Amino acid sequence: xxxxxxxxxxxxxxxxxxxxxxxxxxxxxxxxxxxxxxxxxxxxxxxxxxxxxxxxxxxxxxxxxxxxxxxxxxxxxxxxxxxxxxxxxxxxxxxxxxxxxxxxxxxxxxxxxxxxxxxxxxxxxxxxxxxxxxxxxxxxxxxxxxxxxxxxxxxxxxxxxxxxxxxxxxxxxxxxxxxxxxxxxxxxxxxxxxxxxxxxxxxxxxxxxxxxxxxxxxxxxxxxxxxxxxxxxxxxxxxxxxxxxxxxxxxx
Numbered sequence: 001x002x003x004x005x006x007x008x009x010x011x012x013x014x015x016x017x018x019x020x021x022x023x024x025x026x027x028x029x030x031x032x033x034x035x036x037x038x039x040x041x042x043x044x045x046x047x048x049x050x051x052x053x054x055x056x057x058x059x060x061x062x063x064x065x066x067x068x069x070x071x072x073x074x075x076x077x078x079x080x081x082x083x084x085x086x087x088x089x090x091x092x093x094x095x096x097x098x099x100x101x102x103x104x105x106x107x108x109x110x111x112x113x114x115x116x117x118x119x120x121x122x123x124x125x126x127x128x129x130x131x132x133x134x135x136x137x138x139x140x141x142x143x144x145x146x147x148x149x150x151x152x153x154x155x156x157x158x159x160x161x162x163x164x165x166x167x168x169x170x171x172x173x174x175x176x177x178x179x180x181x182x183x184x185x186x187x188x189x190x191x192x193x194x195x196x197x198x199x200x201x202x203x204x205x206x207x208x209x210x211x212x213x214x215x216x217x218x219x220x221x222x223x224x225x226x227x228x229x230x231x232x233x234x235x236x237x238x239x240x241x242x243x244x245x246x247x248x249x250x251x252x
Contacts (some may be wrong), residue, residue: 002221034232047214052222060106065117072238083146091155160198
């Protein structure tokens with residue numbers, strides 16, 4: 001078993017003792033008094049197709065770059081001078097849809113030139129391995145990144161129903177978050193049974209710090225609830241709707 005590795009050394013590196021020093025955990029995102037995401041954490045935003053998952057993600061990004069509360073999200077990057085950058089990797093939207101998401105962030109944050117406040121990458125046409133390598137390269141070269149957003153996670157895996165590949169991707173994400181001391185937020189579709197789709201859905205649900213679920217109501221509003229919160233108690237649900245008057249989504 002493992003001739004090439006010194007497992008005695010590895011075991012000592014993994015051991016926790018009374019001399020082990022833990023860094024004070026940095027909280028990056030909360031909703032009310034509930035901790036949603038912190039340094040080294042992984043958060044998923046889930047929902048059925050067309051349930052405004054990306055809209056809530058844009059609200060989180062808008063909060064992070066403006067330090068304002070948006071759609072219930074409060075972020076605290078202004079308290080960490082060395083970790084205050086936000087990054088979005090978009091794997092799903094192109095053309096007008098992508099431009100619409102950018103305009104949402106601009107309107108919700110009140111910042112016209114968001115490109116100075118965050119890094120944005122459209123990787124719709126890239127292969128799975130190219131996307132993974134691009135994200136890894138970004139994190140290796142941008143140590144100030146505090147929140148990395150991926151919209152959406154299914155494009156980071158070849159076969160969402162492959163158990164080994166799903167576990168491998170989950171480990172990659174957790175390793176990124178821990179090594180680079182950032183929070184990773186990913187968007188993931190739900191299946192008809194309202195569980196995260198495929199083996200990848202089961203895997204990330206098992207290990208994420210928080211799972212936020214978005215539901216569309218009969219009144220054409222969208223409600224965000226905490227389906228799984230490991231670091232805090234549940235928060236009051238957040239409801240938004242599109243306002244023709246404001247030409248934007250507003251919180252109710």
